[in-house]
Amino acid sequence: MRVIDKPQTKPERPWFSAGPTAKRPDYALEGLPTKLMGRGIRAPEVVERFAHGLRLTREVLEVPDDYVMLYTPGSDTGAVEAALWGMLGARGVQVIAYENFGLTWAADVRDHLKLEPEVLEAPWGELPDLSRVDWSKDVVFPWNGTTSGVRVPDADWIDADRQGLAVCDATSAAFAMPLPxxxxxxxxxxxxxxxxxxxxxxxxxxxxRAVERLDVYRPDRAIPKVLRIADKNGFDRSLADGVAINTFSILTIEDWIDALDWAKSVGGLSELIRRTNANYAALAEWVERTDWIDFLPERPEIRSTTSVCLKFTDARVESLDAKAQKAFVTRFKALLEGEGAVFDMEPHRNAPPGLRLWCGCTVETADVRAATPWLEWSFQTAVSEVG
Known part of the structure; x- marks a missing residue:
């Protein structure tokens, strides 16, 4: 039985969660402005601060000037749901589902909006046949599957002359991959x-085109207030000026502005993508030389560079039943976190047993490299305990 010594060096910032992800390097909570704390969410100074956050977001993400931007409650889930509830039903719907959240959007469209979507599914680690996408319909899809480690390889499959809307959940792609x-x-x-x-x-x-849909289409269903981005006149344009749908956290917006200021200071979107790619490359180099682990997606061109999902290929782990494999991952995680070496490397609860490490731009490449010997130590320790 192979037993290896504990590595001597730990990542300085051992945070590899897929959400919330690692804070920017040198982050300090006490550095955030506090003068607006306790002010009303409709106060002009507060609204302007939220509007400033939208302007910075547009600048860093390089969003075209003719797109409108707004905040929604409920993180990305709330944003996607606002689009589904407020826009779908004007024409047919397809949902591309190759990971947990795509399946969730499909279920919501079918069971709650009472529409009849065509669902293009693929197993974990794969993409559906994108040639089957029908752009006479509205199409809902994730650009990058946070829970499966799969992304669409390009935008060639999206029709430039589409009739339907392309509704893209880009939460683990934005600021890390080019968006067309x-x-x-x-x-x-x-x-x-x-x-x-x-x-x-x-x-x-x-x-x-999306704003026009909101202006002219009135869904025949009640829309919850926190998802309501249109009023009786169409798209609620006050939202594009920083007005909040409900009460948002001022501390959270200051934290977001801090992250955007950092992104600008290091070189903007191109540098964020470069940092992400460097982190992914460091992890990929280790995977390629390690015989007990591999990428969950077999095809390199569809592998996520942010939410990197890996599977065990060692026969001792593969021979375990599903319950025992999950217990193995739990033990793997406990060993790493007990040493303070790598935190939150487990896969999504609905994903196959394996590892998931976030490699986005706020992670340092040196920390990715420092984490891999600890992954090796944890595996060898945990597998030696398999009876």
Whole structure:
């Protein structure tokens, strides 16, 4: 039985959760402005601060000027749901489901909106056949599957002359991968993913076609207030000026502005993508030389560079039943966290047993490299205990 010594060096910032993700390097809570704390959410100074956050978001993410942006309650989930409830039903719907949240959107469209979507599914680690997408319909899809480690390889499959809307859940792609804005009508993401913001607030970016849908289409259903982005006149344009749908956390917006200021200071979107790619490459190099682990997605071109999902290939683990494999992951996690070496590397609760490490831009490449010997130690320790 192979037993290895504990590594001598730990990551300086051992946070690899897929959400909320690692804070930016050198983050300090006490550095956030506090002068607006305790003010009313409708106070002009507060509204302006939220509007400033939207302007910064547009600048860093390089969102085109003709897209409108707004905040929603409920992180990315709230943003996606606002799009589903407020826009779908004007024409047929397809949902592309290759991970947990795509399946969730499909279920919501079918069971709660009472529409009849065509669902294009794929097993964990794969993509559906994108040639089956029908752009006469509205199409709902994740750009990057946070829970499966799969992403769409490009935008070639999206029709530039589409009749329907392209509704893109981009929460683990924004700020980490190029987004083809001319191919996307609704783009959603949350503070808590690629820039390490706090949870609770989502962002929507809407094309002219999406705004037009809100202006002219009135769904035949009641829409919960926290998802209501249109009023009796159509799209509620006050939301694009920083007005909140309900009461948002001022501390959370200050934290988000801090993350955006950092992103600008290091070089903007191109540098954020470069940092992400460097982190992914460091982890991929270790995977390729390690015989007990592999990527969950087999095809390199569809592998996520942010939410990297891995599977065990060791026969001793593969031979375990599903319950025992989950227990193995729990033991793996406990060993790492007991040493303070790597936190939150477990997969999503509905994903196959394995590892999931966030490699977005707020993670340092040196910490990815420092984490891999600890993953090796934890595996060898945990597998030696398998009876």
């Amino acid at each position: 804005w001319d191919k996307l009508d609704v783009v959603t993401f949350s503070f808590q993913k690629a820039l390490g913001g706090e949870a609770g607030i989502g962002v929507m970016a809407l094309s002219r």
